[in-house]
Amino acid sequence: MNHPVNHPKDLRGHIAALEALGDLKRVRREVSWDLEAAAITRLSYERTAPAPLFENVGGAEPGFRLMGAPASLSSAPGKPLARVALSLGLPPELTAAQLVDTLAATRDLPPVPPRLVPRDQAPCKQNVLLGEDATLERFPIPRVHEQDGGRYLNTWGIIVARTPDGSWTNWSIARIMMIDGKRMTGLVIPPQHIGLIWQEWVKIGKPMPYALVQGGDPAIPFVGGIPLPDGVDEAGYIGALHGEPVEVVKCELSDLEVPAGAEVVIEGHLSVERSAVEGPFGEFAGYVPDEASHQPVYTVECITHRDAPIWPIVAEGRPVDEFHTVTGVGIAADVLHDLRAAGLPVTTAWSPLRAASHWLVLTVPANWRELLPDTDSDTDTDSDIDSQEFVHRIGEVMAGGSRGGRLHARVFVLDDDVDPADDTDLLWALATRIHPTDRAEVWHGPIHPLMNCYHPDERAAMTGPVVLHDGLQPAPGQGRMPHSSFAEAYPAPIRRRVLDHWDDEA
Structure with missing residues (x-):
């Protein structure tokens, strides 16, 4: 460092x-x-x-x-x-x-x-x-x-x-x-x-x-x-x-x-x-x-x-101000430290600034199945099942001792082909990878009393749910689809030719 x-x-x-x-x-x-x-x-x-x-x-x-x-x-x-x-x-x-x-x-x-x-x-x-x-x-x-x-x-x-x-x-x-x-x-x-x-x-x-x-x-x-x-x-x-x-x-x-x-x-x-x-x-x-x-x-x-x-x-209010930058960066760093200390493969953590510190996004490498300790992935043929096991382990760390682990209402776990600090990238991934009802795990316990999404009685008791959403894709070679983006949908020679002539006059 x-x-x-x-x-x-x-x-x-x-x-x-x-x-x-x-x-x-x-x-x-x-x-x-x-x-x-x-x-x-x-x-x-x-x-x-x-x-x-x-x-x-x-x-x-x-x-x-x-x-x-x-x-x-x-x-x-x-x-x-x-x-x-x-x-x-x-x-x-x-x-x-x-x-x-x-x-x-x-x-x-x-x-x-x-x-x-x-x-x-x-x-x-x-x-x-x-x-x-x-x-x-x-x-x-x-x-x-x-x-x-x-x-x-x-x-x-x-x-x-x-x-x-x-x-x-x-x-x-x-x-x-x-x-x-x-x-x-x-x-x-x-x-x-x-x-x-x-x-x-x-x-x-x-x-x-x-x-x-x-x-x-x-x-x-x-x-x-x-x-x-x-x-x-x-x-x-x-x-x-x-x-x-x-x-x-x-x-x-x-x-x-x-x-x-x-x-x-x-x-x-x-x-x-x-x-x-x-x-x-x-x-x-x-x-x-x-x-x-x-x-x-x-x-x-x-x-x-x-x-x-x-x-x-600080004129605190709707995002983005110092509460969101400081708390977002700080809590993300706290959670990232604790997950890595527990041996879990996590690429980064980020609290999307415009979500007013109510969301946390974790991204993980494509080969997390190989890096996850104490898992015999050979016995699992359904990638959704073992991704849910991974997300559950993340929940155990966040609920069991991470100071920042319960300071967001929703936690989204995504592959690291997404930059969680890029709002355009993130919105696309959340819309296309998070199931409307399935692959979500609810953890009840302490909550931040100033989180606006909770009921008044939950805020008063400082107790409520935190939901972890599994947005992980299938393993490479097992049904993972490439992006239909400029970077992935076109071969390198075509991309180079397009970029070389991008600024040409009409």
Whole structure:
């Protein structure tokens, strides 16, 4: 595995990389934090336009900025995943399969712990606000959707939390809503990691110290949004990905450590009680539900920030935005790692971005029957039967311990003559290889509570079905049909002649 070279160390480096690629738009006119900045960001997703950097935010302190769409699809021609790749410090031309392979392979590397730097080497310490000065009212915190329950300050930042015994430090993303200048609330739901760690503090009856980080190394929010196993520190994973440690600095009020290059760091405690009403919020499925819930309260006790800070925002909604790119790539990498670790031959995994993280596609090589361990294929003459056995084994791994294995409602298993990241290729394969009713296996168990395709009672109980669809073709030489495509339906001399004369004038 090749480590990234000259990867951006902070959000400003990421912005510079996007600008060099022609994938950044500086918005210099005055823009309001109240819906307008989010509306521009949302339209940039839907038009696959450059990422907007808002340099004049009305109602905020002079020089305080917002940045939208930091890791969505890129406007750079021929490089749709450039923002995603650059977020990870990887070349912008990487394919979907290469991105997923890199993240899956990083799981098996030894973690590289973060490196503690002095305060005077940490840009996030340029301004330290305490007491009444530590108020959210100073910052251009956006209202994202008109129907939201409030202004959402955390859509692309990480929450730093640690178990009471100090054995696990977690960096994760969860939405957080501003209540007022000194209080916030957000989703704290087990089995999400922030919920698991918070429960440990509830058991001992003490509020949980936290730090909320905006900005920093662009890999930080990306990795904070992918499903690493319980107990794995994201900082060590990012260090392994980059081949060098992440630089961190001590918080002002606790022993927590935060990325030294962060734009803004908010410190305080998370209450033991669920005493605040949070939501609704327009989520990744593409709808704004009318649901709210009682959640704990984050107190704001200290804020540190860089000069002229940049606050990143994600205007989450219909695909494709950062939830779909980050969660899609991250969960696919998690599942791919676990299936390969179980010895199953899988070419790649991909969560189709426009399916709003509700589908997962796995592709396998044509000779998977020879590669599948512990199978005597000589005893099976019906290729459909042994393909169903293969799909069942995949289901066992995904249901039995893979953290990402139950985070999609439907899983499609296809041959790798299809590129699952090519929507045209994928739609054709799903339409022609997935039987309307047969060759599907239902696995009941835990589900993601924000998946819109489930019934309300299933979402409330966080339990429901995940369906695995067997779309595998017969073995080569046993009835597999060639494609009626340019690449397969015509001999090589004809193809060459057609291509040689393709640009000839009429």
